[in-house]
Amino acid sequence: MEARIRARFADWKPAGPAQPATDLGSVRLRGLTAKVVEEPGAATRVQIGFARPFDAAPDSFAARRRDVIESFGPLVLNRRLARLAREPNPPFLRASVALQDAVKSAQITVLTAETSADRWQNGLEAIVAEQRRLLRFGVTQEELDREIVERRAGFQSGTSGAATRRTVDLAAALVGAVDGDKVFNTPAADQALFESIVKDLKADTVNKTLGSVFGGAGPLVQLVTPKGPMAVKRPCASPSRRPMRFPSARRRPRWLCPGPIRHSAHRAPWRNARRSSISAWSPSASPTMCA
Numbered sequence: 001m002e003a004r005i006r007a008r009f010a011d012w013k014p015a016g017p018a019q020p021a022t023d024l025g026s027v028r029l030r031g032l033t034a035k036v037v038e039e040p041g042a043a044t045r046v047q048i049g050f051a052r053p054f055d056a057a058p059d060s061f062a063a064r065r066r067d068v069i070e071s072f073g074p075l076v077l078n079r080r081l082a083r084l085a086r087e088p089n090p091p092f093l094r095a096s097v098a099l100q101d102a103v104k105s106a107q108i109t110v111l112t113a114e115t116s117a118d119r120w121q122n123g124l125e126a127i128v129a130e131q132r133r134l135l136r137f138g139v140t141q142e143e144l145d146r147e148i149v150e151r152r153a154g155f156q157s158g159t160s161g162a163a164t165r166r167t168v169d170l171a172a173a174l175v176g177a178v179d180g181d182k183v184f185n186t187p188a189a190d191q192a193l194f195e196s197i198v199k200d201l202k203a204d205t206v207n208k209t210l211g212s213v214f215g216g217a218g219p220l221v222q223l224v225t226p227k228g229p230m231a232v233k234r235p236c237a238s239p240s241r242r243p244m245r246f247p248s249a250r251r252r253p254r255w256l257c258p259g260p261i262r263h264s265a266h267r268a269p270w271r272n273a274r275r276s277s278i279s280a281w282s283p284s285a286s287p288t289m290c291a
Contacts (some may be wrong), residue, residue, distance in 0.1 A: 024054075024104060028061060033220050035220075037223070038225060039224055041227060042225070044116065044120050045112060045115050045120075045224050047223075048125075048128070050108065050213075050215060050216050050218040052106065052107045052108075052216035054101065054102075054107055059183050064193060064208075069209055070097065071147075073134065074109070075150075075170045076134070076139045076147060081096060081097070081104070081130060085125065091123050092114060092126060093115060093116065095114070096111075109213050111127045113126065120223060124221075134210060135210050181232075181244045
């Protein structure tokens with residue numbers, strides 16, 4: 001295959017002079033910022049972003065280990081949000097958190113909640129409360145172990161199907177690796193790398209990364225709505241009326257999410273948290289702050 005690629009492309013030459021590298025700028029440090037986008041007919045959704053400078057360091061085991069460990073906090077938060085969306089009268093239709101690289105210029109953590117047109121604030125307050133809860137109490141070892149099992153299954157599936165990959169998928173993976181300045185690995189090598197990272201991985205190690213995952217410039221709040229608003233900043237900036245408490249192990253909810261401000265058997269734990277106002281984000285803030 002290598003010989004065929006060289007035979008076809010080795011004599012290709014650029015048609016013009018080399019172009020200078022594009023200056024993509026840098027992340028501008030700023031605090032709470034809100035923006036409203038009116039799109040008639042669009043689904044109502046609210047997004048919260050945290051932007052960090054892009055890491056242009058060469059691909060390495062250390063970088064991949066950091067990326068894998070940093071991914072577990074958002075994975076746990078996604079599972080908590082999914083459970084919350086399945087509850088009766090949820091504050092949003094669906095919600096998620098994702099880590100993104102923005103054109104090699106920034107690394108962004110984005111929380112998104114899709115809501116009905118008149119409940120965007122409920123959705124915003126809910127994802128703020130769950131993000132705040134994650135930063136305050138972290139993930140549990142049980143939650144981490146579950147996500148490791150889920151990701152391991154994906155790597156095992158990739159390894160078992162390596163010999164039957166479609167050419168178009170393999171080509172796309174090769175191009176993606178080149179574009180991302182990554183070393184292209186076989187599925188078996190990726191699985192071995194993953195196993196070496198998660199071996200004896202503890203929740204405390206993951207929890208130490210949460211401040212950086214939800215740190216940097218922000219929170220940057222954007223509301224996309226078919227009709228104009230309203231105070232978008234208030235749920236993110238008003239002081240919290242009550243401190244958030246971690247429940248005792250005996251009272252801990254079955255879905256393992258660190259608990260409410262107060263909890264009873266007849267009230268879902270996040271309802272109290274959602275009703276209380278949420279204070280401004282800062283990874284180094286006090287326990288009564290969002291971070």
